Amino acid sequence: MPEDGSEWPGLRVALAVPQRRDLVSVAAASGQSADAGYRTIRSRDRKQRSKLSRWYRGNERTVLGITGLVSFFVLWQILAMLGLISEFFFSSPLAILAAGIKEVQNPRFWTDVRISAFELTMGASIALVTAVPLGILIGWYRRVSFTFDPWLNFFNALPRIALLPLVVLWVGLGIQMKILIIFLGAFFSIIMPTAEGVRTVDRTYLDVARSYGATQRKLFTSVVVPATVPFIVTGIRLAIGRALIGVIVGEMYAQTEGLGVMIDKAEAALASDRMLFGVLIFTIAGIITTEAVGVIERYLQRWRPSIDVEEGH
Amino acid sequence: MTANASVAGKAPSPRRWAFKRPSERALYGAMGFIGVLVLWEIATDVGIFKKSLMSAPSLIVKAAMTDFGSGAIWPHITTSLSEWAIGFAIGAVVGIPLGLIIGWFRRFDYFASVMLSAIYATPKVALAPMIILVAGIGIEAKVILVLLLSIFAIIVSTVSGVHSVDRRHQQIAQSFGASKRLLFTSVVLPSTIPFILSGLRIGAGRALVGVVVAEFLVANQGIGWYISFNGTMLNSARVYLGILMLGLFGIVLGEMIRVVERRFDSWRPEIH
Numbered sequence A: 001m002p003e004d005g006s007e008w009p010g011l012r013v014a015l016a017v018p019q020r021r022d023l024v025s026v027a028a029a030s031g032q033s034a035d036a037g038y039r040t041i042r043s044r045d046r047k048q049r050s051k052l053s054r055w056y057r058g059n060e061r062t063v064l065g066i067t068g069l070v071s072f073f074v075l076w077q078i079l080a081m082l083g084l085i086s087e088f089f090f091s092s093p094l095a096i097l098a099a100g101i102k103e104v105q106n107p108r109f110w111t112d113v114r115i116s117a118f119e120l121t122m123g124a125s126i127a128l129v130t131a132v133p134l135g136i137l138i139g140w141y142r143r144v145s146f147t148f149d150p151w152l153n154f155f156n157a158l159p160r161i162a163l164l165p166l167v168v169l170w171v172g173l174g175i176q177m178k179i180l181i182i183f184l185g186a187f188f189s190i191i192m193p194t195a196e197g198v199r200t201v202d203r204t205y206l207d208v209a210r211s212y213g214a215t216q217r218k219l220f221t222s223v224v225v226p227a228t229v230p231f232i233v234t235g236i237r238l239a240i241g242r243a244l245i246g247v248i249v250g251e252m253y254a255q256t257e258g259l260g261v262m263i264d265k266a267e268a269a270l271a272s273d274r275m276l277f278g279v280l281i282f283t284i285a286g287i288i289t290t291e292a293v294g295v296i297e298r299y300l301q302r303w304r305p306s307i308d309v310e311e312g313h
Numbered sequence B: 001m002t003a004n005a006s007v008a009g010k011a012p013s014p015r016r017w018a019f020k021r022p023s024e025r026a027l028y029g030a031m032g033f034i035g036v037l038v039l040w041e042i043a044t045d046v047g048i049f050k051k052s053l054m055s056a057p058s059l060i061v062k063a064a065m066t067d068f069g070s071g072a073i074w075p076h077i078t079t080s081l082s083e084w085a086i087g088f089a090i091g092a093v094v095g096i097p098l099g100l101i102i103g104w105f106r107r108f109d110y111f112a113s114v115m116l117s118a119i120y121a122t123p124k125v126a127l128a129p130m131i132i133l134v135a136g137i138g139i140e141a142k143v144i145l146v147l148l149l150s151i152f153a154i155i156v157s158t159v160s161g162v163h164s165v166d167r168r169h170q171q172i173a174q175s176f177g178a179s180k181r182l183l184f185t186s187v188v189l190p191s192t193i194p195f196i197l198s199g200l201r202i203g204a205g206r207a208l209v210g211v212v213v214a215e216f217l218v219a220n221q222g223i224g225w226y227i228s229f230n231g232t233m234l235n236s237a238r239v240y241l242g243i244l245m246l247g248l249f250g251i252v253l254g255e256m257i258r259v260v261e262r263r264f265d266s267w268r269p270e271i272h
Helices: A011-015 A023-030 A051-058 A060-082 A093-103 A107-140 A142-157 A160-171 A175-199 A203-211 A216-254 A259-268 A272-300 B002-007 B022-045 B057-070 B074-104 B106-121 B124-135 B139-163 B167-175 B180-217 B223-232 B236-267
Strands: none
Touching: A051 A060, A060 A093, A060 B106, A093 A272, A107 A142, A107 A175, A107 A216, A107 A259, A142 A175, A142 B022, A142 B236, A160 A175, A160 A216, A160 B180, A160 B223, A160 B236, A175 A216, A203 A216, A216 A259, A216 A272, A216 B124, A216 B180, A259 A272, A259 B124, A272 B106, A272 B124, B022 B057, B057 B236, B074 B106, B074 B139, B074 B180, B074 B223, B106 B139, B124 B139, B124 B180, B139 B180, B167 B180, B180 B223, B180 B236, B223 B236
């Protein structure tokens, strides 16, 4: 089964060494082709290349990646300056930069950032500490799993953001509402892979541990939990996206405070530069959290089975 | 103890729950499903839950009968469905070829990768106010948001599919003198299909998020609007009804794509 396609490898991988399986890139980047014989014919002798060309070939991925990003912004700027892209609607990189510089000097902006960050942290961490134990419970006890499966599958297939009006009915428009909708978004994204991880623990390991007289507790701490960690990490990665949607839509819906409101208000004031600066903050938040999860994951384990988990919405 | 039962089994299976127990699964599943509904109904009846906020299963059924009976709900369903279908279809038609191109041409891949991961990390719903400003409050704005939400999942999954084509298969094809074109159509494309399908499954779900969010923010029709409007009217039974329909649609959609996925999995040999 393919790995979940939603798992974009992230910036680090995008910028890093050629992929192992990428035949062409390996052959070209190393300049030699002992590995893929038939390529030799085409590749030139190493000595013939200039230093610059060799450096380029070694760092092609990084160079082209950054070029791509830069040319995207340059093109946008030029088209906006030529008037081919309406600056009124889509702004331009320099205008966004200028708006950003002005915005970071505004104390209200920092209040918004603080509030959004607080909601996100609260919602996501409550989801994490509840979903992981419950997921392990559901994955371990077959009958518990069977009992809750219909509801879990329902909520996993549901775009959880649809629960927003309901959450507003329950707890009003305050900060609890936003924390709750973020929690709901993240919770099911974590609990489903966690349960799946426990379910797919290799039986051989369990049998071995039991034969050596492992207690139930030992079995959990030394077999089940370590084997489930990659699944939990996958869940957290999916949950980040859900949680961010919760922050934005929750705030836009409530119209009280936070970065979502800032975006909405900026657009209503026809300040598309300020609005896109707000979006950029969310992009940065998404990248930082995803990368942080990647760092934690690499710290926790180097190995990793191929996972195909159900992604919720 | 569940685990003891599995130890007693003959051949060791890598999965703990090797035994298929459809009857047990169905029994407990039905118990869980009905149990929650019954508890919910009782809790509302005796007043633990407020009727206006929590509603009750019986009230939801009543609301469903009223709205389906009068046909009042159909315009909402068709509106949402067409927004979803158009956006998702464009996403698939554009996203799959784009993913194949990015995955196939190495330099193009490098060129696009950083940009793509940045866009992928951006919560596209944040662009909703801008889309509404540019495209207006009609169906176009919703289609654009649905498209934006679904297309990147499709592209990313397709790219990773092309990347994970087994090198040996490519080498064999090339050794036998396959042209680039034949290599693409007979090796790369078939082994990418499972990835494309999982991209479509994820994209379909994201598209549904787009429909709901767009209708929350600006609409006068559609299931998202139906949920939101009835929420402000304190008509909670209809809120639950709308959520129920979205969830059921999500389940049906997921199952449909999974059926196709399983079909393609059955002929696909284990690669490693």
